[in-house]
Structures are given as structure tokens and as C-alpha cells.
Amino acid sequence: MSSTIKKIGVLTSGGDSPGMNAAIRAVVRACSYYNVECVGIYRGYQGMIEGDFKAMGPRDVKNIINKGGTILKSARSKDFMTKEGREKSFHNLKNSGVDALVLIGGDGTFTGAEIFNAEFNFPVIGIPGTIDNDIFGTTNTLGYDTALNTVVDAIDKIRDTANSHNRLFFVEVMGRDAGHIALNAGIGAGAEEILIPEEAFGLDRLVESLNRSKESGKTSSIVVVSEGDKIGKNVFELKDYVEENMPEYDVRVSVLGHMQRGGSPSCFDRVLASRLGVKAVESLLEGKSNFMVGLIEDKIALTPLEQAIKGSSKMDMELVKVSDIVSS
């Protein structure tokens, strides 16, 4: 590929997710393959402001495809929200000869990239990296598939003890304002109920449903609750409500927490990261900018960053129905 771009910078920003390292590796190796230089930028936009750069070749990314987290580290940067911070960044990039950027992160990351592109006409391509799967323009964000397996594995363990004791467990999972993790991991874990922000379930209906579940012969129950769900103020309030209204139940709460953000990425996330990383570099070299690379109907495709930020990933209502049917 011939291109005016000679050196590409890559950074990770926002919450980390499994697969980010695999994407960094793919960006670095695609640069090498297409004979452009590559520079790793540490700690996201903050490192861009501070000039925390490192030249990266194919051997610098060996043995990271299977590691969670991000070797470039991540951070949230207040300074990048100022014009001054972004100007510093621009000068650092220019001084280092970096003439295009690949940014791995979520909404916030892309918003920063869009502004930066608008102000300095600097070529940027985004890669969606977050476990929450809440980005428009891709069926999967990096780390989402891994997080689903982590959640399902944890709930399988909780199920062992729930079954042994005829208990009811509320399991809170991540996902910010989106119920993707809760719905999919809930189905995968065979949850009796799944509470997601996209569906207002109501406390009465929950108790009703748990009663039906008990009558059908179930002796233990798992209720998966998305952290964004608003049925109760939080999962502990849910517990209190159910204990009051169903005193026969021994209710427990488990908040899965940050382990959902780590771990060795699944094969799916590693392959997706590899595809997205390669495509991001190729897109820049083809003169494209201000796009996010994503997976749409099983193909790698570009979506304008603006749409990726404004749009929201939809909840598949077929899945909600499947969930009702298989938990019967």
C-alpha cells in the first residue's frame, strides 16, 4: 500500500478489556507488514499529552495475545478535555513524526478522537474495546465475549452451592447502562430471572415470577441483575424486598465486580482483535479517517465515529423471549 502515512501511534483508553493486547499486537504487526513505523502511547490520552511514547516492532508484542489488560496501560485524562491538552498532544505527535492514530476504547475515547480529528485534521481510527458491548456499529466489542464466559463460569460455581442449599441468589454483573452482559450471561448460566435496564420488570412481577418458579418445582434460583438495572436502588435492596415478601427463601447476593474486566481473552476476542487491528491500520493507509472498525454481519466494516458515539447498540428482543422460554 502506498500512503502518505509513515508512522502510526496506538493507544488504549478508558476501562480496559480482554483483547486490547491482541489488538495492539495486530496494529504493531500490520504496521510492520505494510512498512510503516509504529509508536505505542502509554496511559491513553494522558500519555499523549506527556509524550510517553515508545517505538514498537513485531518482537515487542510477542506473547501478549493471551494476556488480559493492556501493556500500554489506560487512564482517564482530564487534561485532554482542555484545548491546551490536545495542543500539547498534537505537538508531541508531530515531533515524534506520528501522522495517524489508532485508538482502542469506548464512547469517551471516540469522543476525544473525534474532537482531536476536527481540531487538527489528524487521521484517527477507533477500535471498540469494552466488555459492555454498548457501542453502535459492531455486534461485538473487544472483551465482551470473554466477560460473558467469565460471568457464566462464576455463576456455574454459584449454582453448585445454590443447588446444594435451595437458595436464591442475586448476582450483579457489569454492563453500565446496557443489559447485554446480563441477558446473554443470564441465558448462558440458566438464570431463572434476568433484570436488565432495557426492560422495566418491577418488584411485584419479580416476586410473582419467583413464586411461579418455585411452584414448578425449582428448589434454587439465580437472578442475574445488570448493574444498570433500576428495579431496586441496588441489588442489596432487591434482596431485602424479596426476603420480606418471600420469607421461605434463603437469599444471598454476589456482586461479581472487576474480575469481569480481566482474564485471558477468549479465542473469539483474540481473532476479532486481530482483524480489527489489521483493518484499522489498512484503513488509515487507504486515507480513511474518523471511522470506527467493527464487526457487522460477520464482516469487518467501518462506521463513522460520530455514528458510533451517538448510536446505541440495540437489545435483541428475540433474546429476551428466548430467555423467558428456556428459564421456564
Place this chain on the structure above:
Amino acid sequence: MSSTIKKIGVLTSGGDSPGMNAAIRAVVRACSYYNVECVGIYRGYQGMIEGDFKAMGPRDVKNIINKGGTILKSARSKDFMTKEGREKSFHNLKNSGVDALVLIGGDGTFTGAEIFNAEFNFPVIGIPGTIDNDIFGTTNTLGYDTALNTVVDAIDKIRDTANSHNRLFFVEVMGRDAGHIALNAGIGAGAEEILIPEEAFGLDRLVESLNRSKESGKTSSIVVVSEGDKIGKNVFELKDYVEENMPEYDVRVSVLGHMQRGGSPSCFDRVLASRLGVKAVESLLEGKSNFMVGLIEDKIALTPLEQAIKGSSKMDMELVKVSDIVSS
């Protein structure tokens, strides 16, 4: 749903794969949800011939969604290839009041279903269950995603010891005549080379490539070989050839074998199984027959069984290129 169908039979046939139990569970619970009876048929077509049936309700399939294998067991049946065998099957089904079938398996299973449907005008719907992902009409067969994770996890372990000793490993993976497992797990595991039947690589090119890899500074290598690949007679012959031509290498072989067919299904496979199982029952109740349910562009869709059998799943050549780039 109103329908003339009152009782649905479900069986698993051919090689088992993770997710089959989740699909059985979904079929049983969808039957319950739509108020039709459900009958489990043991040991595939052989059990159908022998009348090895069991009525199944929602509680009979509890706690199986996370189990590998198939509680209905599987078998290959020579008797079902005879007219007599199929007639016996038909009479057993009629006598038990079963008026439609869901069949979980691969090519061979679907071929049997199609013949049975043609001879007795018996409603059949197939669900693709095989780790090989070699079925036309679905982007994923049940068990494929799980097998990829199993393979990648095993190769991660092999990589630990390969790195410690500067060794070259040939790792043979399953997939029959298709290279899907090898290509995807190979990318996921960061393999230096991936040998698949869809691409004639040649022994000379392999040695050349390994030499380049060594010159680039790599001190250990993993070559993933699809069992269907024909570059050498088998993976041990490959080892001999490379040892002869690259005496500086300490070469080892690992044939991953049947562990690839088992294990707790991934979240993806559990959700897919749930969706396919529900859709299979709904399709029968809507009067459809002779279709396979599959995943096409992220939606559950039907493909005529005939096409599913004759068509072949294509290898994505974008992926082959991605593999070349990221292994550089």
C-alpha cells in the same frame, strides 16, 4: 401457537459437541412453553429404531446447560440406512404419538432426516451440532466456539514450554476436511504458521517460512495443523521433514485429540443452542419442515436441509491474510 403437532421428539446424532445439552434443554422447555409434549430419543437414529424413548419435562433438563456431551447419547446407526430401519422408526414414533422431530447433529444426521422426511412426510428440523463448523447455512455450529477456546487454552500451555526451550511444535487440531478450527484457533493462539486443507502450502514453503520466522528473532514456534491438511501424510511426517531440513530445531508434536469434543460449553454456544432449540420448535409448530435452523448475519434463520447438506461453509480468505500479517 395453534398447530396440529402435539408431540415433538428430539435426538442427538453423530459426533457429540458442547452445546448439545443446552439445545436439548431449549427444545424441551420450548415444547413446555407452547404446550406440546416432548420425547427424548436416546442414541440417535439407533434409539429411534429400538424405541428407546423417554417423556421429558422442564425439570428433566435442569442443570445440563453447562454440561458437555449429550444426555441423550449419540450413536451412528447402520440400521437407519436401511428402509427397514426407517420403517421401524416411523412406527415407533407413531405408536408413541410423536409427530415431529428435532435432530441435532451434522451432515450425516441431516441426510438421514431428509430421507426420512421424504419417505414418510414426517416433519423434521435440524440443528447444526458439531465442533467442525463445516455446515452451510450457519456461521457457527454448536460446539465450535467452545472447541476454539479449548484449543487456544491448550496451545497457550504448549507455548509456555515452547518458549522456555526454544522449540518448534506441530499441534494437530480437529476439523475434518475444514480448516475453521485450525485457522481461528491458530490466529487466537498466535501460531507462526497455520496449515489448512483449503490452502496448499507445500513443505518447501513451510521450511522457508520457518526460516524467515527464525531470522526475524523468534526463538520458538507453534505450527497449527488441521487434521484435514494434506501437506504431509500426517503431522509426524511433517516433524520428520522439518527436522531433516532444519536440524537446529528441536521439534515436537502434539495431537490434541478428543478433549476438543468435550467440556463445558462457552456462553456463546449456550446462548446459540438456546436460540436454535427454541426456533426449531417454533418452526415445527408453524408447519415448517425439512429445514435447518442456523445463525446467519447474527439472526436465526432457516436453510433448506438439502442446501445445508450440499453447500459447504466457506473459508474466509480475509482471515487467511490477517493470519499472515499478525504472525509476522
Place this chain on the structure above:
Amino acid sequence: MSSTIKKIGVLTSGGDSPGMNAAIRAVVRACSYYNVECVGIYRGYQGMIEGDFKAMGPRDVKNIINKGGTILKSARSKDFMTKEGREKSFHNLKNSGVDALVLIGGDGTFTGAEIFNAEFNFPVIGIPGTIDNDIFGTTNTLGYDTALNTVVDAIDKIRDTANSHNRLFFVEVMGRDAGHIALNAGIGAGAEEILIPEEAFGLDRLVESLNRSKESGKTSSIVVVSEGDKIGKNVFELKDYVEENMPEYDVRVSVLGHMQRGGSPSCFDRVLASRLGVKAVESLLEGKSNFMVGLIEDKIALTPLEQAIKGSSKMDMELVKVSDIVSS
């Protein structure tokens, strides 16, 4: 073995733990091997009172060695604390011909067994099953090794995200009043600090130590806190204190919760369960009673139940020092 015992009952009681099923399997098969009958008693002492018994043969315990939880289910029984409850139990056992018991559980379970033995001169042998490892007379309780691996695996994932963000995590683990899980999993996970009830650490010393850790160049930290530790009222209070005194830190809390009680048992726990189950049956057949079977200096050995209840497993202070050294 010749013995007056013809039928042995087995139950699980108290909190369940991985390896209980493997122990049940070993008890059932040892009975078969020595030609005595075996009866499974459901839901611990409560099922004994209610006569919830089932005859068990070798095939009834197939494919359970790798399953978490307990197929006999567990429960806490208030009724068994009454003389009346125990008399009912005795009559149920006599009526069923059960003339000896194997009880799998912890302190509370053994206390019940000792009383029952004293009142009715009924032969009892205990098997220590709890993840907390807080039983005198055995270096390992069933499930402890598995729980350690579960905790370490979870913290490895948390470490990924802690490293990516330079964060401080407080991770609360189980263990009741004993710090075994915290100390061992803390060392295993490479924790910077480990807070256990056996050692009064003090909030000041914690902050001091975290400061030293930071000065030594560490950019993220994991502090493992035993649920029994009394340094703060709870782990959230710890977070508040550290945030106030070390405002530069981004502090997070993760309470691992009940997933620690489930999961497929480790090989160690499966083998230990097999050895203890066999030995429990053999001990009864040799006329022994009122003992716990345990692992002492790598050999299966008996400890009087009374001692097992009153004694307490000691914390190895060598390990505390090792922890200080390797976290430097």
C-alpha cells in the same frame, strides 16, 4: 472385612464444598467393595429426621467426582438440636437398618455427630468438608484447595485491570474466623498485603506499608482481606480509610463471595475425598467410631471428633514471613 455393620448411611451437612460429591462416591463404592449396603441421606440432619433416605449403589454415583456441590444436598437443622429430633433420626435409621454413619461437614456437623453418638451409641465417622480449612486434625479440608485456585484465578483477572489502571484493590475472601484462604491465596496471587484475623495489622501500618510499596516502584496493588479480619469494620471501611489517607490512590473493592464455594474440585480435592471416603468406611467396619478422618503429614489418620471440634487449625507463621518477603 468382617464386621457387625451391614448398612452405612452418608450425609453432607453445613456449608457445601467442592469434593463432597467425590467423598460421597468413595463412601458408596467402598461400601460396595466391602459388601455392605449404603444409604444416602438427603439434606443433612434434617433429612435424617424426616427419613429422606435413598439406597445407593456404585452406578448412582457415576460422573459426580468432578461436580461441585453435593448431590445429597445440605441444610442446617434446628430440629436436630432437640432431643426429639435426634430420637426421630435414630428411629429412622434403625427402621432402615442403617447401623453406622459417615458425616461430611465441618465443626457444627461433627458436634451433632458427637452428641448423637453419645446418646445412642451410634457409630459415626466424620469427614472434614469446608473450604475454610479451619478444622483441627487435618492439613486440608475438602474444598480448600479448590477454593484457593478459584480465588487466585479471580485475583489474576483483577490484577489485569489493576495493572492497566494503577489501581489499589481490596479483595475480600472467605474463611470465616480463619485466615488460611487469605494467606495462601494472597501469596499465590502475589498480593501486596494480606490481612488475616490471626494477625492484628492496624490501619496505620497498612497505609505505611502501601506507601513503602508505592515508593518501591509498584504502580498497582492488591490487598487480600480475610472476611474474619477485624482491621476495619469491613472491607468498604478499609477503602474509605485508605482513600482519605492516600488520596492519590484510585481504590476499588471486590468481594469474591459464594463462587468460592462451588466449582469442579481440583485433582487434589478429588483424590483426598476418595481417600477419606474409603478410610471412613474402613474405620467403621473395623469397629471404630467417633473419629474424624483427616490428612496428617501426608497420611490418612484418625482424630477423635472431640479434639477435631475443640482444637483449632494453626496458622503457619513461616508462611506469614514468606508472604512478607515475596511481596517486597
Place this chain on the structure above:
Amino acid sequence: MSSTIKKIGVLTSGGDSPGMNAAIRAVVRACSYYNVECVGIYRGYQGMIEGDFKAMGPRDVKNIINKGGTILKSARSKDFMTKEGREKSFHNLKNSGVDALVLIGGDGTFTGAEIFNAEFNFPVIGIPGTIDNDIFGTTNTLGYDTALNTVVDAIDKIRDTANSHNRLFFVEVMGRDAGHIALNAGIGAGAEEILIPEEAFGLDRLVESLNRSKESGKTSSIVVVSEGDKIGKNVFELKDYVEENMPEYDVRVSVLGHMQRGGSPSCFDRVLASRLGVKAVESLLEGKSNFMVGLIEDKIALTPLEQAIKGSSKMDMELVKVSDIVSS
């Protein structure tokens, strides 16, 4: 501790095993704790001859406790078997100021260390690192516990598919001349038969036993075969023999291979490695030499290297009997 020793070298040699990195980390940090310098020696004795040394501080070993393999790499060295090679080593050590060695490996490693000590009166302490558990003077070698879990996890997967098809599987596991892995993982995986070199089983007895197993109602079987077992020439010959004599069986072979040597170490192996690494450094500083540190009756204890090399770890015959009983 006051000592004449100012700088300690550490190396890994022979086959790598999970836990070696945790031991390296403990050695490095114990050196720091006791204010002596530490030098990592790459590629075992070969690196010692070639002067492939690197000063190591506490931060150089961060985030390796959970990694399989060895960051110091390993190798077998023919040169070290020559007087010349050992003299070169001695001069390299002296020139670098290294005045004591910690050697992590197996029999061969210790033999080299003993000779080196005898020739140059150079202080050496060995740490047993091999998955085979075939070293006298320790109940566990580093990596053995992890390997057991890897094997059991793999056989659990094979069991899924064996059960689904009523098949007989021969699973070959590692262990060199010792049956420890086979016996323990065989019990853990619920194997029907376990063939170990310590017990001459005979092909006839195997067929007999499989027949009994079948008659008792078992429909699938797993036979675990130690690589050192001599019942057949190899596991494929076993398959042929059984197929000839039990034509009703569908027999498969799985050779688990090198994945057994890798993977993230279990909590047990990480803690053991930490304890052994600390003790090795402390022993050198106390003026001890020519010992192996090991785990004996749950305490860290020293065994003269000579005994560690000549002695052999015994097979516990109680376990063989337990295996017979629980597989009934």
C-alpha cells in the same frame, strides 16, 4: 542474616514446569529482603558457560508468579558435562561476583550441581522443579499439582464425549518412569483403570478388568496410562490388543502431550515455590550447601543433594488400593 555471601545466581534447567517463575521471583525477592544481590542466569548451565547473566531486582520479577514456563529459559547443556565447561562457568560466576547458586530443576540439574560443588567448593542449593514428582526428599515437586489439574481437566472433557458414545479411551499421561501423575490424575478423573510402571498389570488382566467393568453396567471407560508403563510397547499397541479381544468396544487413544508441562500454576504450586525460593536463599546465607529444599510432612526441609538424586520417590500403595475401590 550476616553471611559471607553477597551475590546469588539463580537458574532453571531441564524440563520446565509451572511454578518455576514463582520460585525465581521468590529467590530474587528473598535476596532483596536479605540485602544480597541477585543474578539471573539464562538457559540453565549453558547460559552459565556462556556468561548469559542479568542482575535482577524485585521489579524484574513482577507479574510472573502466575505464568507458566520460565523467564530464565531452560536448556540441556552437553558442554557442562565437560570439565572445561564447568571451569568456564566457575570463572564467569567469579568474574560477576556470584558466590552461590540456586538451581531449579530435576535429577539431571542436581547431578550437575553436585559435581560443580565438589569441584569448586561452590555453594549450591537445589529446588525440585518438574511435573513428574519423581524426586526423593519432597512430597511435591514444583509443577506436579498444576499438571494433575491439567490432566484431570482434559480427561473430564474426554469423559463427556466417551459417555455420549459408549467408548473406551486410552489416555496417555506424562511422568517419565514414575506413575505419580497417572495414579493421582487417574483417581481424580474417575478412571476405570490406571496403568503405572510401578505395577505390572498385564494385558490379560486389563481385558478381564474391562469386562468386569462392562458387566457392572458401565457403558464407557477411561484407562489412564503412564508414559513409563510397559504393559504394551505403547498406548497404540494397547488399543490394538483390546480391539482384537473386545471387538464390541469402540476404542480411542489420546496422548495428552506437552500441554501438561505448561499453564498458569495452581495456588499450591505458587505457594510452594514461594516457600522453597525463600528457604533456598536463607539456607545459602546460613552457610548451607549441597542440599535440596523440599516439602516433607508439610514443612520445608533440607535433603542432601546426593540423597535427592539417588533416592527415589515412593509410590503410595494405599493410593493404589483406593484407586481399585473407587473405580468399582
